[in-house]
Amino acid sequence: MEDVQREAPRSPAAEALAEAAAETLITVDSPASMQELGRRIAGLLRPGDLVLLTGELGAGKTTLTRGLGEGLGVRGAVTSPTFVIARVHPSLGDGPPLVHVDAYRLGGGLDEMEDLDLDVSLPDSVVVVEWGDGKVEELSDDRLHVVIGRAVGHEEVLDDVREVALRGVGARWEQAGPELARLAPA
Numbered sequence: 762m763e764d765v766q767r768e769a770p771r772s773p774a775a776e777a778l779a780e781a782a783a784e785t786l787i788t789v790d791s792p793a794s795m796q797e798l799g800r801r802i803a804g805l806l807r808p809g810d811l812v813l814l815t816g817e818l819g820a821g822k823t824t825l826t827r828g829l830g831e832g833l834g835v836r837g838a839v840t841s842p843t844f845v846i847a848r849v850h851p852s853l854g855d856g857p858p859l860v861h862v863d864a865y866r867l868g869g870g871l872d873e874m875e876d877l878d879l880d881v882s883l884p885d886s887v888v889v890v891e892w893g894d895g896k897v898e899e900l901s902d903d904r905l906h907v908v909i910g911r912a913v914g915h916e917e918v919l920d921d922v923r924e925v926a927l928r929g930v931g932a933r934w935e936q937a938g939p940e941l942a943r944l945a946p947a
């Protein structure tokens with residue numbers, strides 16, 4: 762299994778990001794380990810953080826968000842928001858709420874997002890957006906981009922394998938860069 766993962770070609774999304782600024786690449790091999798990664802990322806998140814999740818249908822964006830919700834200790838199961846564009850999960854403790862947005866049908870981007878009338882202060886929340894690329898970047902200069910790609914090649918072997926690229930944009934993530942890097946296995 763080890764060898765297969767090391768030799769697998771990168772997904773196109775990971776390849777594109779590899780050209781960009783410093784990033785952390787992590788391979789996960791099951792939904793459970795994707796969720797665990799979400800829990801670990803949650804440990805770095807603070808109120809006001811914006812996380813953008815990129816990846817094809819079924820890549821594992823919602824699965825990762827489920828882990829984020831667990832790590833943040835919020836109420837309610839994180840599911841695909843099929844009929845709503847955004848769902849607010851309040852903290853069970855004194856942490857920030859998780860605002861989980863599925864921007865797939867959010868044609869107009871930011872304006873519509875503001876129109877959602879979420880009854881929550883975004884600067885006090887952790888905002889996680891699926892399908893948000895090109896739509897919600899204006900919400901914050903500081904963003905954590907998470908790009909999930911399927912490992913390509915030996916599909917029957919690698920069906921559950923995903924490559925996750927983490928790239929922090931902005932001053933907030935420049936400072937937290939080393940913490941992001943520590944999420945990768947040594």
Ligand SMILES: Nc1ncnc2c1ncn2[C@@H]1O[C@H](COP(=O)(O)OP(=O)(O)OP(=O)(O)O)[C@@H](O)[C@H]1O
Nearest residue numbers: 789790791792795818819820821822823824921923
């Ligand atoms: N390593 C993995 N990480 C995450 N999900 C995986 C993995 N391996 C298999 N899966 C499966 O892939 C599916 C991922 O579904 P999920 O809803 O998280 O994707 P998504 O990216 O949110 O899709 P959508 O674009 O439809 O919102 C689940 O059925 C999950 O069990």
Ligand SMILES: [Mg+2]
Nearest residue numbers: 822823841891
């Ligand atoms: Mg989803």
